[in-house]
Amino acid sequence: MASAAINTGDRSAPSGGGQRADASAWLAVAAGTLGAMMATLDISIVNSALPTIQGEIGASGTEGTWIATAYLVAEIVIIPMAAWLERLLGLRTFLLLAAGLFTGFSVLCGLSTTLSMMIIGRVGQGFTGGAMIPTAQTIIAQRLPPAQQPIGISAFGITAILGPVLGPLIGGWLTENISWHYAFFLNVPICAILVTLLLVGLPHEKAKLQLLGQADWIGILGLALGLGGLTVFLEEGQREQWFSSELIRIMFVVMLVGFACIAWGQIHARRPIIKLSLLLDRQFGSVALMGVILGMVLYGTSFAIPQFLAALADYNALQSGKVVLLSGIPSLFMMAIVPLLLKTVDIRIAVGGGLIIMALASLIDSNLTAQSVGHDFTTGQLMRGVGQILTMLFLSQAVVRSVPAVDAGDASGLFNAIRNLGGSFALAGISILQEQRVWFHSRRMEETLNANRGAVQDYVNGMEQSFGQAGSGIALLAQQVQQEALVMTYNDIFWIMGVGTLAVLPLVLFLKPLPKGAGPAMVH
Structure with missing residues (x-):
C-alpha cells in the first residue's frame, strides 16, 4: 500500500546506506503510522457495534451497510489524489488539515442521531482518513535512509493489517462498556497526539497553489x-x-x-487523476483484479462475521470483535519475517498460496448452522490471516515493480483505490444477497412444509402444547424458517467469496518474479 512521494529538499531520505535517521525523522514516521492506524481502524470500528448504532439512529439492517460503505467510497476518491495534494499544500500542512478535519467528522459521527447525519460524517472521515493512509508510506520513503526503511515498512504493514481487525474489537469494547459514541470520540485524543508529532517531526513547506490549475x-x-x-x-x-x-x-x-x-x-x-491505462498492462491488470478480491474478502468478512454472530448467536459487540481479531494474530507474527519472505519466496508461490488459503477459509465458513458460535470461525479466521498477509504483502510489491518507475505512484494509488472498491462491492453485495437469498431460501423451505402433512401438524401442535398458547406453533415455525434462511444466506456469502478467490488464482501466472534478493520496494 504505497503511494507516490516527491523527494524535495531537506525532507528527502539520506542516500547513503550507512546513514541513520535522526529523532525528528522517527517522530515523523510515528506520526504517519499513527495516522494510518487511525484511518484503517475507523474503516471497521463500526462493524461490531452496527446493530446497536442502527437501533439508536433508526436504520434498518440493509441501510446500516451505508455506515461502512460511505467511508470506503470516499477513500477510493481521495487516495489517487493524495500525491497531488501533498505537492499542492506541502506534506505537513496537508496532514495537519486532514487530521483536523478527520477529528471534526469523527465528532459529527459520535453525535449522530439520524442515518443521514451519520453518513455525512462517515463520508468526511473517509475523505480525510484516506489521505493519511498513503502519506504514511511517503514519510517512510522520504525520511528514512534505505537501510532503515524495512523497519518503517514493517511498522506500516502492521497498522495496515491490524487496523481493520482491531476496529471491531475496540468498537465492541467501547460499545459494551461505555457507549458506541466513543468509538468516534476516541479519535480526539489520538489526533491531538498526531498533530503534536507532525509539528515536531515534519518541516513546513510552502504551498504550490499554481498546481490548482493543472489538476x-x-x-x-x-x-x-x-x-x-x-x-x-x-x-x-x-x-x-x-x-x-x-x-x-x-x-x-x-x-x-x-x-x-x-x-x-x-x-x-x-x-x-487516476491513470487507468495502467490496467492494460497484463501484469498490473492481473494484480488489480486480485486486489479487488483481496478487498472483498478483507472488508467483507470483517463485516459479515459480526452481523452473523449478532443475529444468530446473540453476541454483543465486544464478543464479535474478539472473533474478528483472530485473523490479525498470524498477520502480526508474519510481519516480523517480511524481509526474509521477500528475498526467499517466489511471488507466484506466495500469492497463489495466499489466495488458496483465503479461499479455503471462506469455504470452511460456508458450513455454518443455526447453532454456530464464535469458536466455529476460529480455523477460518486464522487461515484467513495467513492468506491475507501473504497476498497483500507480495501484491503490494508487484504493484511497484510491474510498471515503469515513473508510473509507480499512480499504480500504487490505483491499486489502493481498486482494493477499497472491492470492499465496497462486497458490502453492497452482502446487502443485496441478504434481501434476495433470505427470501429465496425461506420460500423454498415453506414449499416443503405442507400444512396437511401429519408431521407438520404434529410439530405445530407440540409447540403449542409446550408454550401453552394457541397459534404459537405457527409463529415459532415461521421464526425457525427465517432463521435457517438467514444461515443459508451467510453460507452463500462465504461460498461466493471462496469461489471468487479461486477464480482469480490463474492470474498468478502473469506475475513476474521479484529481483533476486530484493528488499521491500518503496515509491519515491
Whole structure:
C-alpha cells in the first residue's frame, strides 16, 4: 500500500546506506503510522457495534451497510489524489488539515442521531482518513535512509493489517462498556497526539497553489459522481426494485456521467487523476483484479462475521470483535519475517498460496448452522490471516515493480483505490444477497412444509402444547424458517467469496518474479 512521494529538499531520505535517521525523522514516521492506524481502524470500528448504532439512529439492517460503505467510497476518491495534494499544500500542512478535519467528522459521527447525519460524517472521515493512509508510506520513503526503511515498512504493514481487525474489537469494547459514541470520540485524543508529532517531526513547506490549475478537475468530478452513483445504485437497487425506481434511474445516469468524465480526463488531461491505462498492462491488470478480491474478502468478512454472530448467536459487540481479531494474530507474527519472505519466496508461490488459503477459509465458513458460535470461525479466521498477509504483502510489491518507475505512484494509488472498491462491492453485495437469498431460501423451505402433512401438524401442535398458547406453533415455525434462511444466506456469502478467490488464482501466472534478493520496494 504505497503511494507516490516527491523527494524535495531537506525532507528527502539520506542516500547513503550507512546513514541513520535522526529523532525528528522517527517522530515523523510515528506520526504517519499513527495516522494510518487511525484511518484503517475507523474503516471497521463500526462493524461490531452496527446493530446497536442502527437501533439508536433508526436504520434498518440493509441501510446500516451505508455506515461502512460511505467511508470506503470516499477513500477510493481521495487516495489517487493524495500525491497531488501533498505537492499542492506541502506534506505537513496537508496532514495537519486532514487530521483536523478527520477529528471534526469523527465528532459529527459520535453525535449522530439520524442515518443521514451519520453518513455525512462517515463520508468526511473517509475523505480525510484516506489521505493519511498513503502519506504514511511517503514519510517512510522520504525520511528514512534505505537501510532503515524495512523497519518503517514493517511498522506500516502492521497498522495496515491490524487496523481493520482491531476496529471491531475496540468498537465492541467501547460499545459494551461505555457507549458506541466513543468509538468516534476516541479519535480526539489520538489526533491531538498526531498533530503534536507532525509539528515536531515534519518541516513546513510552502504551498504550490499554481498546481490548482493543472489538476484533472473533470476526472476528480467523475470519480465522485461515478463511484458515488455506482454505490447508491448497488446498495439501493434491490430495495427500490431497480429501474422501476426514479432514484435508481437517476443514480444510473449519474454513474454514467461520472464514468464519462473519468474517460474524458484519461484522454485530455495532462496528468489524469487516476491513470487507468495502467490496467492494460497484463501484469498490473492481473494484480488489480486480485486486489479487488483481496478487498472483498478483507472488508467483507470483517463485516459479515459480526452481523452473523449478532443475529444468530446473540453476541454483543465486544464478543464479535474478539472473533474478528483472530485473523490479525498470524498477520502480526508474519510481519516480523517480511524481509526474509521477500528475498526467499517466489511471488507466484506466495500469492497463489495466499489466495488458496483465503479461499479455503471462506469455504470452511460456508458450513455454518443455526447453532454456530464464535469458536466455529476460529480455523477460518486464522487461515484467513495467513492468506491475507501473504497476498497483500507480495501484491503490494508487484504493484511497484510491474510498471515503469515513473508510473509507480499512480499504480500504487490505483491499486489502493481498486482494493477499497472491492470492499465496497462486497458490502453492497452482502446487502443485496441478504434481501434476495433470505427470501429465496425461506420460500423454498415453506414449499416443503405442507400444512396437511401429519408431521407438520404434529410439530405445530407440540409447540403449542409446550408454550401453552394457541397459534404459537405457527409463529415459532415461521421464526425457525427465517432463521435457517438467514444461515443459508451467510453460507452463500462465504461460498461466493471462496469461489471468487479461486477464480482469480490463474492470474498468478502473469506475475513476474521479484529481483533476486530484493528488499521491500518503496515509491519515491
